[in-house]
Amino acid sequence: MPDSIQHQAETPGRAVNITFDDGPDPRWTPQILDVLRWHHVHATFCMIGPQALAHPDLVRRVVDEGHRLCDHTVHHDTTMNHKPLGYQESETLDALAMIEEASGGARVEYFRAPGGAFTPGNRARAARNGMRPLGWNVDTKDYEEPGATAILRTLRDEIHNGPTILFHDGGGYRGQTVEALDLALTWLRAHGYAFSFPKVG
Numbered sequence: 001m002p003d004s005i006q007h008q009a010e011t012p013g014r015a016v017n018i019t020f021d022d023g024p025d026p027r028w029t030p031q032i033l034d035v036l037r038w039h040h041v042h043a044t045f046c047m048i049g050p051q052a053l054a055h056p057d058l059v060r061r062v063v064d065e066g067h068r069l070c071d072h073t074v075h076h077d078t079t080m081n082h083k084p085l086g087y088q089e090s091e092t093l094d095a096l097a098m099i100e101e102a103s104g105g106a107r108v109e110y111f112r113a114p115g116g117a118f119t120p121g122n123r124a125r126a127a128r129n130g131m132r133p134l135g136w137n138v139d140t141k142d143y144e145e146p147g148a149t150a151i152l153r154t155l156r157d158e159i160h161n162g163p164t165i166l167f168h169d170g171g172g173y174r175g176q177t178v179e180a181l182d183l184a185l186t187w188l189r190a191h192g193y194a195f196s197f198p199k200v201g
Contacts, residue, residue, distance in 0.1 A: 001127040003133060007198070008198065010198070014192055015196040017044065017197060017198045018041060018167070019044045019046060019136065019167065020046065021167075021171070022168050022169065023171075024059060024169065028170065028175075029169045030061075033065060035178060035185070036065075039189070042068070044070050047059065047069065048072050049073065049096075052103070053099075060106075063104075069110075071092060071096045071108050071131055072095065074090070074091050076171075080122070085121040085122075088122040088125070089122070092122055096129060108130075108131055109200050111134065112133070118135075132200050132201070137161040137162025137163060138154070138165040140155050140166060140167055142176060149183075151184070163196070164198055
């Protein structure tokens with residue numbers, strides 16, 4: 001497994017990867033899954049380990065509906081890159097174990113460091129455990145709650161940066177994300193985009 005940070009899509013050509021961070025959340029993740037199902041789109045869910053363990057029904061729904069799993073650590077520590085490697089390893093591997101347990105043993109294909117706090121060490125550890133480090137190209141800033149229209153505008157303005165789009169299904173109020181996701185998937189399809197997963201290998 002390469003330890004370089006992946007951004008590209010598996011599907012060649014004009015394709016995007018929809019990704020969500022900080023869940024699963026019992027209020028917002030089901031709504032996001034409903035929107036994805038309505039649009040016939042699959043996505044990657046970057047989960048916080050204890051959140052996954054607390055909501056195994058949601059983790060299994062994510063898997064059952066054809067989405068992919070991503071390790072987003074235990075404590076979402078955006079400063080983990082400044083801390084000892086042992087701490088970074090426990091944040092990564094403990095979350096991996098939690099997500100695997102919650103999912104009933106589904107494969108966790110990616111690792112995304114909180115806030116992009118990647119280091120050569122945590123990337124290498126993730127890769128040795130079968131997870132491709134996963135970056136993003138478009139940060140929709142949905143966590144700032146600027147309104148659904150503003151979230152969509154950010155996506156449209158930044159889509160030229162690359163295919164991997166970052167939303168959030170946890171970590172706070174995500175009603176605007178649910179609304180913006182519906183708008184974004186409609187807009188992307190109307191403008192000729194296909195939907196993919198990030199490359200693993």
